[in-house]
Amino acid sequence: MTNLTNIVEILAKQALGGQQQSQQGGLGGILGSVLGGLGGSQQQSQQAGLGGVLGSVLGGLTGGQQQQAPQTRQSGLNAQSLLIAVVPLVLAWIQKNGGLQGALDQLKGQGLSSQVDDWVSTGEGANASVNQQQVQNLFxxxxxxxxxxxxxxxTQDVYSAISSVLPEIIDSLTPQAEQTDPKEANDDIQNVLNLVSGFLKR
Structure with missing residues (x-):
């Protein structure tokens, strides 16, 4: 089992400001709260707020070409919410590159071998950072x-969020370092994307 759901849960809790309704169970409930709570309850459109963001990201990455109505919200998302908004983008990017191993190879091909080795390793300490320029070449x-x-x-804020989330996601997908089962990691990616997608369809 990888730690992917843990990192998504942590980000989701941060986006909620730590307020987690007790009746909401597990990652599904937390994500549901984030998706339901962001973007203003006065906007009933299914394209509102974070739900709309995730929907358009997932739709765009799975080949759905739905046209999005222009947003009328006054302000952008807070930093934690933006991190959650880019999670499906990063996960779908990993899938498009052939799953975990393909994505790692792609990152190394962009000159990020030392960072990738650090993210995959189980050593202590913070994950090595990646700069926005390197991220721009990937996405x-x-x-x-x-x-x-x-x-x-x-746009720069989105790249910044990706550069923050990417190391954490790779780290969370490789709890046993090189011994991590890539199929297990890829299954977990699909599970999280399905979970997000399921909430958007409600």
């Missing part, structure tokens, strides 16, 4: 701009 600019538009933040 589809149109998808990033779509998230920026939906969240009403500058």
């Amino acid at each position: 589809d600019q149109n998808e990033v701009e779509q998230v920026a538009q939906q969240t009403q933040v500058p």
Whole structure:
């Protein structure tokens, strides 16, 4: 079992400001609270707030070409919410690159071998950082701009969020370092994407 759901749960709790309803159980409940609570309850459109962000990201990455209505929210998401908003983008990027092993190879091909080795290792200490420029070379600019538009933040903020989340996700997907089962990691990625997608369809 990888730690992917743990990192998503931590980010989701931060996005909720630590207030977690006791009746909400586990990661599903927390994500549901984030998706339901962000973007303003006065906006009933299913494309509102974080739900809309995640929906458009997931839709765009799974080939759905639905047109998004322009957002009318006054302000962008807070930092923690933006981190959650880019999680599906990062997970879908890993899938598109052939799963965990393919994504690691892609990162190493971009000159990030030392960072990848640090993220995968089980050593103590913070994960090595990656700069926005390196992230820009990896992610589809149109998808990033779509998230920026939906969240009403500058594109650079989205790249910054990706560079914060990417090391944590790779770390959480490799709890046994090189011995981690890639199939298990890929199954967990799919489970989290399904969970997010399930809440967006409600």
